[in-house]
Amino acid sequence: MPSFAAGGILPKGAFFLFGGETGIGKSLLMLNIMDRLMGPRPGHWPGRPDIELTDVPQRALYLDAEIGEWGLWDRTKKIWTQAPPRGFVYATDTAEMTIDTEPGRKRLLDLVLAAQPEIVIIDPVSSFMSGSDSDNSAVADFFRSLRWIQEKAGPITFLLSHHFRKKPQDKQDYDPLDMDNFRGASKWMNEAWSVLTMKSEDLFLRKVVARWAKVRNGPHPSGDFRWRYDENHRLIETPSSRTSVFSR
Numbered sequence: 001m002p003s004f005a006a007g008g009i010l011p012k013g014a015f016f017l018f019g020g021e022t023g024i025g026k027s028l029l030m031l032n033i034m035d036r037l038m039g040p041r042p043g044h045w046p047g048r049p050d051i052e053l054t055d056v057p058q059r060a061l062y063l064d065a066e067i068g069e070w071g072l073w074d075r076t077k078k079i080w081t082q083a084p085p086r087g088f089v090y091a092t093d094t095a096e097m098t099i100d101t102e103p104g105r106k107r108l109l110d111l112v113l114a115a116q117p118e119i120v121i122i123d124p125v126s127s128f129m130s131g132s133d134s135d136n137s138a139v140a141d142f143f144r145s146l147r148w149i150q151e152k153a154g155p156i157t158f159l160l161s162h163h164f165r166k167k168p169q170d171k172q173d174y175d176p177l178d179m180d181n182f183r184g185a186s187k188w189m190n191e192a193w194s195v196l197t198m199k200s201e202d203l204f205l206r207k208v209v210a211r212w213a214k215v216r217n218g219p220h221p222s223g224d225f226r227w228r229y230d231e232n233h234r235l236i237e238t239p240s241s242r243t244s245v246f247s248r
Contacts, residue, residue: 001014004037004054004057004157005052006050006051007051007215008217009215011157011193012155012157013156014158014193015158016194017182017189017192017194018162018196019161019163019198020198021200022164023200024198024199025206027064027067028075028079028229028233028235029208030062030123031062031075031076031080031233032233033046034060034119036053037060038084039080046227047227048225049237057117057119059087059088059115060087060118061089061091061117061119061121062091063097063108063111063123063128064090064092064094065092065124065128066127067092069090072092078234079232089115091111094128099142099146100128100130100142101130104128105145105149108149112152112153116153118156119156119159120159121158122159122160123161126183126184132184133162133183133188135185136186138185139184139187143191146158162182162188164182164197165181165182165183165184177197177198177209177224179213179214192216194212194216195212195214196211196212197211198210202228205228206228206229206230207226207227207228207238208228208229209224
């Protein structure tokens, strides 16, 4: 299957779920990835020099419900090595875009047909639902709408930002990078082609550790890996615990 990254971790036309604790920098990660994908040299996945970014999308649509227009513009201006290309479009007026409803998915389709993106980022998914993100039926409607969009507009890759639930206070063997930490219904993980989890390693130094928790139909990059953000929100590589290893 054609993919934007080596190892089939970001296939064209698939759903990529990523998330972590509140304030971990999910939006920063997506903006940095889009900078690499749409920049002059795609390079590699953050923190994983063994995972090359293999294709360049010409157009991308960012749906934001948290940062706001000024915040997104300010971050993009600082992060991107060059001015964002004309093919990068973002929408922050998303109050009525509940994708799990018919009016909401039709509004999204209108945006997609106008922007013609190859990648759509939805940040965060819970803000684009009328139902609860803990309801498997509502989540099924959400993904059904995304597939309907793909049928109408082509094999779009959806990058879906989602929050973790609060850390349990009494769990001794808690793994902060386990994909079962995602808030809500299990269908989020079941529907995703690949899943990336993140946690803060050092808040003061803005260090993040991440893990590929799932890649469907194939090996996934094993081992936790790391990066940090500088004062301008740009992603800086740091030594990873493991690289060049794929496991099933």
